[in-house]
Amino acid sequence: MAATVTVESLVSPLVLAATRATRPSSGMREDEREAVEACQRGEREAFDRLVERFQRDVYRLCYRYVNNHEDANDVAQEVFLKAYRAIRRFRGDSSFSTWLYRIAVNTCLNFRSARKPQTEELPEALADPRAGVAASLESDEQARRVRDAIRRLPEKQRATLILKVYHDLTHEEVARILGSTVGTVKANLFHALGNLRKLVLEAGE
């Protein structure tokens, strides 16, 4: 049976290490670089190691988009398949995790666009339904409401929020993944957080 984990446990120590530790200019850790180079030489075991390292991050990112296990599994598999096919073309200009997240976000967006939307997407701006917000609610129902609210955010706001809040990437990394600027990432995140609060309040009424 599936258990719910806290956000703190969602933040991959590997991603944190990759983004915060002293590292080469490309942002790749040495062992990550070695694994990637081994993959490019055709060593399947090296790719398996990368999958094992990033599978949770990719799965959770996908889950944030699709909101159910079956689809998250399918999309996460597709993400790694795409990465495997393309890894020979990966030049190491960014970290492997940034490259992988970019594939993941694009795959999630394609998956969503290929499916009929189950919920209407929120317009870019929302009117504030009421002032104030309830204190922290820790129930599964509240978590579900938050996940549903995240799904209703506009694409860029959703991607920014997921990558920044749940994967603890820097603004610069999120900008690289989304092909955006740091200023736009900050603005999108600010909008996303405000809209998320409003949507959760609406859902709780």
Add this chain to the structure above:
Amino acid sequence: MMSMHLTDDRLMEVMEDAADADARAHVESCAGCASRVREARDGHALAREAGVPEPSPLYWEAFRRNLGQRIEDEGAARGWRWVLLPILATAASLAVLVPALHRPLATSPSPNPVLAAWSALPPADQDDGLEVLEGVALADADLPVVDGERSAVESLADLSDDEARDVGDALRSGLTGVVL
């Protein structure tokens, strides 16, 4: 002094405690911006509350196994493509080369065609049968042509050299005195 509201990216910096002193001072004195920062903080707190269901530890093994199988299947399919590719390439090359080789090398006819150095027929001045054929042809031209029947010339042309020689000898002996 900043009188207008801060832009969203600067408000985000305030929320993250990464803003400069001017931005912080503005938010402290602007109720509108302060309210928006509070709302964003509330949204952030809500977002942090919501985890995703964690699959069983056994799931990850199955995940990697399924992925590995898909990669292998794809590799096998790609392997077949590598086998088929040279075959298809060879077939394509033959399709181009064969017609090209069968095309005549000289595109314009020679004005003085050169006869083959060797011929099964003897030279015209030594060919006894030729004289006979010419005689028969003259006679044959005067004969009525019956539908479905071959002419004498056509029949003679089909004879072998020996048969033609025999026919020639027989005609000479039988038609002695006849001016052909």
